[in-house]
Amino acid sequence: MLSLTEENYLKAIYHLSEGGAKSVLTNDLAEAMCTKAASTTDMIKKLSAKALISYEKYYGVNVSAKGKQAALLIIRKHRLWETFLVQKLNFTWDEVHEVAEQLEHIHSVHLIDKLEEFLGFPTVDPHGDAIPDRKGNIKLLPQVGADQLKVGYQGTIIAVKDSDSNLLKYLDKIGAKPGKKLKVLAREEYDESMEIMIDDNKVFLSKDVSKNILVTA
Amino acid sequence: MLSLTEENYLKAIYHLSEGGAKSVLTNDLAEAMCTKAASTTDMIKKLSAKALISYEKYYGVNVSAKGKQAALLIIRKHRLWETFLVQKLNFTWDEVHEVAEQLEHIHSVHLIDKLEEFLGFPTVDPHGDAIPDRKGNIKLLPQVGADQLKVGYQGTIIAVKDSDSNLLKYLDKIGAKPGKKLKVLAREEYDESMEIMIDDNKVFLSKDVSKNILVTA
DNA sequence: ATATAATTTTAGATTGGCCTAAAAATTATT
DNA sequence: AATAATTTTTAGGCCAATCTAAAATTATAT
Numbered sequence: 001m002l003s004l005t006e007e008n009y010l011k012a013i014y015h016l017s018e019g020g021a022k023s024v025l026t027n028d029l030a031e032a033m034c035t036k037a038a039s040t041t042d043m044i045k046k047l048s049a050k051a052l053i054s055y056e057k058y059y060g061v062n063v064s065a066k067g068k069q070a071a072l073l074i075i076r077k078h079r080l081w082e083t084f085l086v087q088k089l090n091f092t093w094d095e096v097h098e099v100a101e102q103l104e105h106i107h108s109v110h111l112i113d114k115l116e117e118f119l120g121f122p123t124v125d126p127h128g129d130a131i132p133d134r135k136g137n138i139k140l141l142p143q144v145g146a147d148q149l150k151v152g153y154q155g156t157i158i159a160v161k162d163s164d165s166n167l168l169k170y171l172d173k174i175g176a177k178p179g180k181k182l183k184v185l186a187r188e189e190y191d192e193s194m195e196i197m198i199d200d201n202k203v204f205l206s207k208d209v210s211k212n213i214l215v216t217a
Numbered sequence: 218m219l220s221l222t223e224e225n226y227l228k229a230i231y232h233l234s235e236g237g238a239k240s241v242l243t244n245d246l247a248e249a250m251c252t253k254a255a256s257t258t259d260m261i262k263k264l265s266a267k268a269l270i271s272y273e274k275y276y277g278v279n280v281s282a283k284g285k286q287a288a289l290l291i292i293r294k295h296r297l298w299e300t301f302l303v304q305k306l307n308f309t310w311d312e313v314h315e316v317a318e319q320l321e322h323i324h325s326v327h328l329i330d331k332l333e334e335f336l337g338f339p340t341v342d343p344h345g346d347a348i349p350d351r352k353g354n355i356k357l358l359p360q361v362g363a364d365q366l367k368v369g370y371q372g373t374i375i376a377v378k379d380s381d382s383n384l385l386k387y388l389d390k391i392g393a394k395p396g397k398k399l400k401v402l403a404r405e406e407y408d409e410s411m412e413i414m415i416d417d418n419k420v421f422l423s424k425d426v427s428k429n430i431l432v433t434a
Numbered sequence: 435a436t437a438t439a440a441t442t443t444t445a446g447a448t449t450g451g452c453c454t455a456a457a458a459a460t461t462a463t464t
Numbered sequence: 465a466a467t468a469a470t471t472t473t474t475a476g477g478c479c480a481a482t483c484t485a486a487a488a489t490t491a492t493a494t
Contacts, residue, residue, distance in 0.1 A: 005451065026472055039452050041473055046450090058459060058472060089331040102323045108316045114306040222481065243442055256482050258443055263480090275442055275489060 002050075004105050007074055009033060009043045010052055014063055014071035019140070023060040072136035078104040079125035079132075080115050086126040087119065093126055094168035109134070128159030128178025128214070142217035146182065147192060147210040153184045161212040175199045176213055219267075221322050224291055226250060226260045227269055231280055231288035236357070240277040289353035295321040296342035296349075297332050303343040304336065310343055310394075311385035326351075345376030345395025345431070359434035363399065364409060364427040370401045378429040392416045393430055 002010070012032045016024045030040040048055040052067030063071065081103040085091040091099075113134060116122075123139070124130055132138040143158045157180045160171055171177070175198050183197040192207040205213075219227065229249045233241045247257040265272040269284030280288065298320040302308040308316075330351060333339075340356070341347055349355040360375045374397045377388055388394070392415050400414040409424040422430075 003450080027470095035451090036453065037472060038454080038474080042451075085328075085331075089328070089335055091327075091331065095327070099323065099325045099328050102325070103320075106316065106319045108319075110308075110312070111302075111306070111316050114302075114308065118306055220480080244440095252481090253483065254442060255444080255484080259481075 001107065002070065006043070006047060006050075007070075007105055009040075010047060010063075010067060010071050011074050011078075013047075013053060013061060014068065014075070017063055020063045020068050023062050025060045029061075069136040072132040072138055074104055075138075076132040076134070076136070077106070077112055079129060080112060080119065080122070082125045082127070083119050083122050083131070084115060093172055094165040096126065097165065097168075124159070124178065126178075127161075128157065143214040144217040145211045146184075146196070146205070146213035146215050147194075147207050149184045149187075149194070149215065151184050151187050154181065155215040155217075156181055157213060157215055159214045161214070167209070167212060170209065171213070174203045175201070176203075182213075182215060218324070219287065223260070223264060223267075224287075224322055226257075227264060227280075227284060227288050228291050228295075230264075230270060230278060231285065231292070234280055237280045237285050240279050242277045246278075286353040289349040289355055291321055292355075293349040293351070293353070294323070294329055296346060297329060297336065297339070299342045299344070300336050300339050300348070301332060304339075310389055311382040313343065314382065314385075341376075341395065343395075344378075345374065360431040361434040362428045363401075363413070363422070363430035363432050364411070364424050366401045366404075366411070366432065368401050368404050371398065372432040373398055374430060374432050376431045378431070384426065384429060387426065388430070391420045392418065393420075399430075399432060 009029070012029060013024050014020065016022075016028055016032055026037050026040050026044065029044075030037045033040065044053065044055050044061055047053045047067070048061070051064055052070060053061045053063050055061045078100050081100045082096045085096045085099060086093065116131075116134075122131055130138050130140065141158055146157075149155075157176060157178050159178055160168070160176065176182075180198060184194055185197055185202065186195040188194065192210075193205060194210055195202060195204050196210075197203075226246070229246060230241050231237065233239075233245055233249060243254050243257050243261065246261075247254045250257065261270070261272050261278055264270045264284070265278070268281055269287060270278045270280050272278045295317050298317045299313045302313045302316060303310065333348075333351075339348055347356050347358070358375055366372075374393060374395050376395055377385070377393065393399075397415055401411060402414055402419065403412040405411065409427075411422050411427055413420050413422060413427075
């Protein structure tokens, strides 16, 4: 059984590695966890001893198959709880993250299976992110950050990154929700800002915003 | 903000003190928490420093008004989550306790208020225990353990103590649920066992069982 | 009333998760 | 290739929550 802290580190490693694709450096992980590098090294050793990650001194960590599954089961819980909070308790989009961060650590497979059933087996959470199944399998749609798009591109928003509640409020205001169509009207190479059409409204996006909007590739 | 452990100790003190009525001894608290007396003394000092309990060396602890309110807000969460698990996720009576023990420590007033609303402002949980309101007020009905009843007594089950899942399974089997009528047919003074009528069935109860059934006084 | 038993507290150690400061290894620069 | 800068690890310490063993206090029994 993983401790709450171990779960949080593992989840962060999974996300920083982009689903296991890349190695994660100690300092990047420390920054994500809001801890110092020394603490992070300690935890890396612990997760490594539990075979959830592989670790080569000074060269960062990679999630193992076992670690990936464990991470996906935590993410499954997080996303099912977010769905519950929005659909059943009428939380707004930007309120859910913090509470779901706590709820995801409740240890009961039975609870999560029942919750999934109660919600009608949703496949994506309110941010548009896919919900892993009870074995930890996830369907990853090919997606790309809106900041990568060329002028003239038309596509559908799949998901938005949910790290910051202020960003979510802003995205909500401009109507950038999963499922919405988006068209790139113009793009300024200098600062990588762009203008898009969404709901027949012209919206200006800085790169800081556009990189958090994931669209069909 | 109380730590998870502090919350658990405080709740145990509240229950052992029967709602603040009695003093709680170190050893009894240690037993309830499955820790050693020495650890319990440490925690008593901590809760005392936070003015949640008053403590006189060697003579046990009493919950303060502040501690009582804090305990009742934890109990509120526990009972609302139990209600959710049974009513919405179709947990059986005996499955809920362990999961609710974890859910009760999620810190979000907003979450609990929304949950309460979603459940339709229930006044009692699935065991029949009253649910404190958002200020920590609770309506205590006069109630008595079934083991105290005399032959011929007729009354209604208010609640059952929910500590042990095997007990709950047994109570479920004999139909001893909150709201059910109960009549005492016979009582054996030697071992304080009794025979009762419930749902037109005669049931024999040892004292170990009957003391966990709370009925109208 | 005093000895014995039981309970409670104190003292000192351990583990998990965190820190700072210093050392070691890697990467970048000239 | 040597030195400087950066990153990472190690060493040693702190706090919360736990433990065991010993000391202190209260309760019981003769």
